[in-house]
Amino acid sequence: MAAARLLTPVAVEPLPVREWRAAALPVAGPVRRGTPPPYEPLLARRSSAAMVQxxxxxxxxxxxxxxxxxxxxxxxxxxLARLPLRPVATxxxxxxxxxxxxVGMEPFARDQGELVAQIRAVVGREHTRARYFEDSPLRGVGEEGRWSWGPYTPPTRGTRVLVLSDLGTGGPVAHPRRSGREEWAELTRRLGRAGCRVTAFVPCPPHRLPAWAAELMDIVPWDRHTTVxxxxxxLRTPDRY
Known part of the structure; x- marks a missing residue:
């Protein structure tokens, strides 16, 4: 096969001279990051203790x-078989x-820690027990890492149970482990038989919750605009002991 023959140029035209009308961009300097806004918990600081109480x-x-x-x-x-006494809150x-x-509660991890600390400060560390779970308490709870989780056991009679959860409304739409009505209904039944009532602090507007949530437990909107x-x-009619 014969080698290709180089072409011989017949003329050379100079490139046109262009005049740029805009100045060149300045060289980028070091990035300056502004001060992040201060952390604000979901419950107003001035009234969070009163709301917890x-x-x-x-x-x-x-x-x-x-x-x-x-x-x-x-x-x-x-x-008078029994001396009538005035009712008091305790x-x-x-x-x-x-x-x-x-996964639905990951954006509120810091708020959960703040609220747990607030509850312990109001109720007392000796009268407060925190248990951790993922999506539903019926799938296992524990005080430390997931390796230590086991079956859920209701507390002693009269203990208030506070749930810090989105009740299955948050996270990705296709979240495969999302909790639902059946699991929360079973939890409230177990606690009811044990003489305990449930109050859920939910970090989403009430209109986003399914109707069954308010039928099963007391719902407190976990929001800065929530008041005492x-x-x-x-809260439903207070228990009397």
């Missing part, structure tokens, strides 16, 4: 003698905190 407190007939009730019973000729029954570590009055209204 409202959510955990139980009403018991353990106050001063209820003189009006005593007088009415004696006036009707009824014997934290002595303690609290169990169920902290959801599922709203917490009180969302």
């Amino acid at each position: 409202t959510a955990v407190a139980r009403v018991v007939d353990d106050g001063e003698p209820d003189i009006p009730r005593i007088v009415r019973r004696l006036a009707r000729g009824h014997a 934290l002595r029954f303690g609290a169990q905190i169920l902290v959801d570590l599922g 009055g709203q917490v009180t209204r969302r």
Whole structure:
């Protein structure tokens, strides 16, 4: 096969001279990062302690003698088999905190830690127990890493159970381990038989929650705009002991 023959140029035209009308961009300097905004917890700091106390407190007939009730019973000729006492709110029954570590709650990990610390400060460390789970407590809970998790056991009678979870509403749409009504209904049934009530702190607007959530447990919107009055209204009729 013969080698290709080089072509001989017949003319050479000079390149046109272009005049740039815009100045060249300056050389990029070092990146300056601004100061990140201060951390703000989901519950307002000025009222978070009052909200926690409202959510955990139980009403018991353990106050001063209820003189009006005593007088009415004696006036009707009824014997006092038991001295009527005034109802008072107490934290002595303690609290169990169920902290959801599922994918939907990952953006709120710091808020969970802040709220757990706030509950311990209000109720007392000796009366507060935190248990961690992923998506549903019925799949296993524990105080430390996942390697230590085991079956969920309800606390002693009268303990308030606080759930820090999105109740299966967050995370990717195709999340395969998303919890649902059946698991939360079973949890509330077990706690009801054990004499414990459930209050869920949920970091999403109430309209995003399914209707069954409010039917199963007390729901507190976990938001900066939540007030003590709203917490009180969302709690059902207080237990009496």
